[in-house]
Amino acid sequence: MSEGSPERERGVLAKAFDVLAAFEGSRDGLVLVELARRAGLPLTTVHRLASDMVRQQVLERLPDRRYVVGRRLWQLGLLARVQGGLRDVALPFMQDLYEATRENVHLAIRDGDQALYLERLHGRSSVPLVSRAGGLLPLHATGVGKVLLAHAPPEVVDQVIKNAEKVTPYTVTEPGRLLRELAEVRRREYARTVQEMTLGTCSVAVPVRDPDGIVLAAIGLVTTTRREPTRHLAALRMAAAGIARDLARRPGGKSTT
Amino acid sequence: MSEGSPERERGVLAKAFDVLAAFEGSRDGLVLVELARRAGLPLTTVHRLASDMVRQQVLERLPDRRYVVGRRLWQLGLLARVQGGLRDVALPFMQDLYEATRENVHLAIRDGDQALYLERLHGRSSVPLVSRAGGLLPLHATGVGKVLLAHAPPEVVDQVIKNAEKVTPYTVTEPGRLLRELAEVRRREYARTVQEMTLGTCSVAVPVRDPDGIVLAAIGLVTTTRREPTRHLAALRMAAAGIARDLARRPGGKSTT
């Protein structure tokens, strides 16, 4: 294969996960030929792998020939305690925050040069967003992302700034401006964005720290531009402090990553 | 292999999912030898498979040699829209229900002869429980389970009743008594249990129906025995009706399973 890695990299298992990864850009499932195309594998190979995974209930084949990710993968995925179970500790505080504000509530961690959303709470009256649990969004264009970036190692900051692209016309991508923003985030301990990820929305986010003061995650709110999110700053900080407190109280005390 | 199924069943993929399944009974991760034992596979085979899955970030190996399920599997698992995305539709209603009652809120579907929990919401003051999202519990011993069982095909009811075992001394397992309870659940459209799954707790659950009236899921509350859960019946029914209404409004209109 052309990946420049050990040729044993492309065994059955690797191919199976290529197939599963193909669903990441999909909303409504994929027919076999499209699945093969996205996975970058021959049709027959994908046919066989997909059939095996349907048998395992990892994939499901709908009557209209589309494949979707199956419940078995969902069940197995839930066995993961991402960031040491941070999501489970944070969830009650996120619920409190949702109740208090009725806005979208996000919890995210840094995953390389992106923000990985651990959870998103929202109500039926919350502004619709592109974020979802398990999803990745740019660090430079989101509130939680800016908090995470502000506390990232310098090489990550350099990489993100070098590759920063506009998502909306308002997305800040100029290196100098971004660096000043990140310094401001560290100084005042919160980030605020206006229409940088989605037009019509703005956000505010604060860091969640471990007992050693290391920033593990960011928690944030997203509202419409008609509602100023920083008025919820006190509530956000209370939620972040509560999460930090409960993390400190746990036997392990620290995350496993 | 001795499974009596097609011999191709035991390929690499099947073994890999055997390995992942081994984590289902685990809380704190597994060392290699324990993983091999639980997966029922030779040590060398599991070593190779586990190393491949670590490379894929599907598993993670901790400094103390334990393996845990990794964030990649979590991310891929979240691509599944179990029961057609029912959880996502139901979540705002579950949040409302949690706010109104401050108790554990469950959403479950029937998975063969067990209850599969799609989501569980709880606060820091809610009574601790064994249930978790992605987990399975017996149909005959839980509130949501009894609702699901009451609306299951007769062969499922027969199987569950035949195999019913006590989880606590209060678990109802006598066939006649169970059948009468299920008839009562159908008549009054809710189930109530007292200490059948966990001592000190009781529960109430109601059906969630699709536009054709088919019971898709059950939503329920679990409280301590000191707090009568049926006083929340009206709130539960409102939540179930709201979920049903939103399900009916969706383009697909129906679940995909």
Next chain:
DNA sequence: CTAAACACTTCCACTCTGCGGAAGCGCCGC
């Protein structure tokens, strides 16, 4: 109505991946 396009299934000769017991290493407890 017909042809083209598309999605999918099955075949099968062949390659090379994946197999797992054995041997050996390192660490820990007694």
Next chain:
DNA sequence: GCGGCGCTTCCGCAGAGTGGAAGTGTTTAG
């Protein structure tokens, strides 16, 4: 120092997995 435990590496080879080709069935366009 020894035994037990967890883990890593080796390696010959059997058969699992490969994928292009051919064929089937359905849908779409003219």
